Amino acid sequence: MSLVVLDTDVASSLLRRRTPPATVRQLAGNNLAVTFVTVGELTKWTLVRRWRPRNLATMRDFLAELVVLPYDTHVAARWGELQAYAQLRGWPRPVNDSWIAACCLIRDLPLATFNIKDFVDFAEHEGLALLPG
Numbered sequence: 001m002s003l004v005v006l007d008t009d010v011a012s013s014l015l016r017r018r019t020p021p022a023t024v025r026q027l028a029g030n031n032l033a034v035t036f037v038t039v040g041e042l043t044k045w046t047l048v049r050r051w052r053p054r055n056l057a058t059m060r061d062f063l064a065e066l067v068v069l070p071y072d073t074h075v076a077a078r079w080g081e082l083q084a085y086a087q088l089r090g091w092p093r094p095v096n097d098s099w100i101a102a103c104c105l106i107r108d109l110p111l112a113t114f115n116i117k118d119f120v121d122f123a124e125h126e127g128l129a130l131l132p133g
C-alpha cells in the first residue's frame with residue numbers, strides 16, 4: 001500500500017460521502033493522509049458552518065483514520081523555496097496550497113486533488129506528483 005495525500009477538497013468530499021466513484025476506486029488500497037493545513041481548513045469550515053457536536057465527532061473520527069503530516073523545519077524551508085521560486089517565475093501561489101505541496105514534496109508523496117490547476121505549477125517546476133480527483 002502506498003501513502004497518498006488528500007487535498008482538502010478530496011478530504012472534504014470523503015468526509016461528506018460525496019466523492020465520485022472514480023476517485024474512490026483510485027484511492028482504494030492506499031493509506032490516506034492529510035496535511036496539518038487540511039486539518040486547519042476543515043476545522044475552520046465546520047466552525048463557520050456551525051456544525052453540531054455529532055457532526056464534529058464524525059469529523060474527528062474521520063481524521064483519526066488518516067495519517068496527519070505535520071509541520072517541521074524541513075517542510076518550512078521547502079515552503080519558502082516554493083513561494084520564492086513561484087514568485088520569481090511571476091506566478092505567486094496561495095499560501096495553503098504551498099504548504100500542502102511542501103508536505104508532499106519533502107516526503108515524495110503524491111497529492112490527490114480535484115483542483116489540478118492549483119498545483120500544476122508545483123508539478124511542472126518542482127516535481128509534485130498529482131493524482132486527479
